[in-house]
Amino acid sequence: MKHITSRDNAQYKELSKLATNSQARRKAGRSLLDGVHLCETWLELRGHPEQAIVAEGALQNPEVAAIIARLEADHAHVLCLSDQLYHAVSQVEHGVGLMFLIETPNKDVPHALSVNAVLLDNVQDPGNVGSILRSAAAAGVKEVYCAPGTAFCWSPKVLRAAMGAHFVLDIYENVDLPALVQGAQIATLATSGYAAEQLYQLDLKRPVAWIFGHEGQGVSDTLLNGATHRVIVPHLGNVESLNVAACAAVCFFEQVRQNLG
Template identity: 55%
Template sequence: MKQITSRDNASYKELKHLASSASARKKSAKTMLDGVHLCQAFLQHRGSPELCVVSASCVDHHEVVGILAQCEEDGADCIVLPDNLYQALSQVENGIGILFVIAANQEQAPQQLSLNAVLLDNLQDPGNLGSILRSAAAAGIQQVFCSPGSASAWSPKVLRAGMGAHFLLDIFENVDLHALISASTIPVLATSSHTKTTIYQINLNRPLAWLFGHEGQGVDPELMALATDTVTIPQKPEIESMNVAASAAICFFEQVRQQIAGASK
């Protein structure tokens, strides 16, 4: 493993820029996975990173040893940093000092919806986005489409909130949701408080796409008008609305429940 000890090292400067700048991540089409769990998940589902970076005090940690061994076996570059230099890269406090540099997914989105999917219109909060990705992956949903203006799906905050879900999903960003919904070959369902049809009264045992919107403003009215159906989640009237990530999880797992019930008939 290569050791870097100076903050003036060109490779280290590049790493620090990548860690601190969203524009640098976007320009390079790279991002960072911070911590043992994300690194292990990436190795399991996607393979080797472009670069593995370890803090000096964690080189002999039993979980890090296994990750390093696999990276080196696969021919990935590995570097060791003094703890103070590593900590300037990491956003995880009191974590195990290992991170990966990986290519952020930049695939072209398909022009039609045909698989179970989630459409996110201008979703702003990284924690909400990561939580939705995690629930979607757990529910067996395959694709996620994010409109322009949504939080960056491959930002460090979203990656941490997703807990490895990114590597089980096809995630597409900056997607024209109007065109996508218009060309859809499967139903598109949006949640709304202005309908009486609940998620428990509609057939979810089929391929479909869920549409969720901005935390405060909801789904754009023009997109809402394109949805095949609007559904609601029954709740106490004293609560105006639920968090979008919680609503999404309820919808996804009602779909799972109906799929299981349908398979058992």
């Protein structure tokens, strides 16, 4: 375990930049997982991080101590920061004092949609994106494709909202969604508050690609026109539409209901 107590340490400066600057994270291809739950889930599903960062005081926490002991037994890289230095870089208020530095997963986009997937068209709120990822993973969705303008999936806020869903999904960013829809081998379902086809009228006992759009403007006309179905989630209350994350959850679990039935 390496200990750092000075803000002038070069490694600490680099870590601070990654923790506070999204452009730095994108450029470096690195992400930070903050908190015991995310770190434990990564460890179980993906293996060792590039580096574990722990606050000195957190070593007294039994959960943190167990994770650090496991990593040290495997000769993994562990960096211990003074509590003051750690909390200066952590983005989680009242966090437990553990982060993992990981290489941001990056895969080539498949040639065609063929399994249950989610397409996010300019969904900008990190909380919504994280909630959609969490619901998608719970519903057995395999792939997520994000258009430019969609919140960066590996940002701290999305990671916290998704609660580890990232690690069981294949996530692709900056994707040309119209081209992907055009070459899809499965039905593509674009949600719209003005569609005529109701969600509960669809046959969802097959792989489909769900398309969800911007919180205010919805799915773009290009994607609406290219989708095989335009779908509305019917509701009884006097409201214009559902929140996009709530809409996605309803759609995913209607598909689950049909397949379980």
